[in-house]
Amino acid sequence: MGRVNFLTSLILSISVGVILFSGRPASAQLRQNFYSNTCPDVESIVRRAVSAKVSQTFVTIPATIRLFFHDCFVSGCDASVIVASTGGNTAEKDHPDNLSLAGDGFDTVIKAKAAVDAVPRCKNKVSCADILALATRDVIVLAGGPTYPVELGRLDGLSSTSASVNGNLPKANFNLNQLNSMFASRGLTQADMIALSACHTLGFSHCTQITNRLYNFSPGTPVDPTLNRQYATQLQGMCPRNVDPRVAIDMDPTSPRIFDNAYFQNLVQGKGLFTSDQVLFTDSRSRNTVTTWASNSQAFNAAFIQAITKLGRVGVKTGGNGNIRFDCGRFN
Structure with a gap:
């Protein structure tokens, strides 16, 4: 996605x-x-x-x-x-x-x-x-x-x-309400949205999409506190200030070439690349789904098949x- x-x-x-x-x-x-x-x-x-x-x-x-x-x-x-x-x-x-x-x-x-x-x-x-x-x-x-x-x-x-x-x-900075609203207008539920978001277990994005989370999150809080600290430091190393916008980073820091439920395991650890990824765990309304699929790949696969068919x-x-x-x- x-x-x-x-x-x-x-x-x-x-x-x-x-x-x-x-x-x-x-x-x-x-x-x-x-x-x-x-x-x-x-x-x-x-x-x-x-x-x-x-x-x-x-x-x-x-x-x-x-x-x-x-x-x-x-x-x-x-x-x-x-x-x-x-x-x-x-x-x-x-x-x-x-x-x-x-x-x-x-x-x-x-x-x-x-x-x-x-x-x-x-x-x-x-x-x-x-x-x-x-x-x-x-x-x-x-x-x-x-x-x-x-x-x-x-x-x-x-x-x-x-x-x-x-x-x-x-958008990469969408909150849960914005995500749910956009997906609902296409006939897709919150569970469908979360399942489809797991496509971020593959591929890459660019530093420009996350620099605000690393350096300018809010006044007095430069780094997004929902980011795993070690992961944030790693991202800062790959995406220094004024980095070339063409620099690419893996969406999934653990298994970026495998379609699996590691996406959800990463969210539990605070390693969602985008705000719109991490919010799926930080928001209590979607957290249970994330934690369930983080530990149950079969349940995730079944939900994903349903979601992409509806898409x-x-x-x-x-x-x-x-x-x-x-x-x-x-x-x-």
Whole structure:
């Protein structure tokens, strides 16, 4: 989830809001094996392409997960975040909140789409939105996370604007009320939010996202007191004052390449990188969930599968609201 990052800021237009939020029932069209007649091997084709990409660079894994989250949260799971800007339109991907999305996530979807379309019976039959959903599941599994069935049948969106990103991605400094409100508006519960936040067990962020916690937390208290002191000192060593903003730091200081419940164990120890991570433990309303999942990986995995399945239903496009893009980066 930047928030990685699965985890960004301002207000959907009324028209987009109608599509996103009153359009939730459209998810009823989603089902497993949606392409059984048109492209029966789509899952294995995508899996091979994703595995090849991951073998080239690990960044593929967190980049793809984060791309899925950013796509679904802004205008629904419709691959609109992949569309490139044109002379007459600044697209979602070029909004400041999306500029940190790693190119490997986009490349993963584009290569998987090419692999699918290379099969004659599958050509132009599978949406970019569905390929992103499948690729997200596949990278989670490749990182050691749980496997799960992916519901399919999404169409690709017909609009992608920078303005639609405003206020629709969680910030690194969000408190529990802000997190719950943003997730609830997408039909996701507090438990879903906490489970999805665990995607921060993978990948990295940048020092600029946490310097306020290390040096300017509040008058008279430069370091955020909820930060583990040893961890804070470690972060200060990696992120000195006036550090190059491109310097990257692992989101999970213990197992940054493994999808596991260490994220919650870190929160119990005061080692949440963002305020929006650590608040899940410091706020009594969410603490019990964190402590439970810190000690029970099976319970966490079950909750995560439920949460990411629900995330994949947000703002799904149907009928005239979407199509299947020939090129994921351009409208037909």
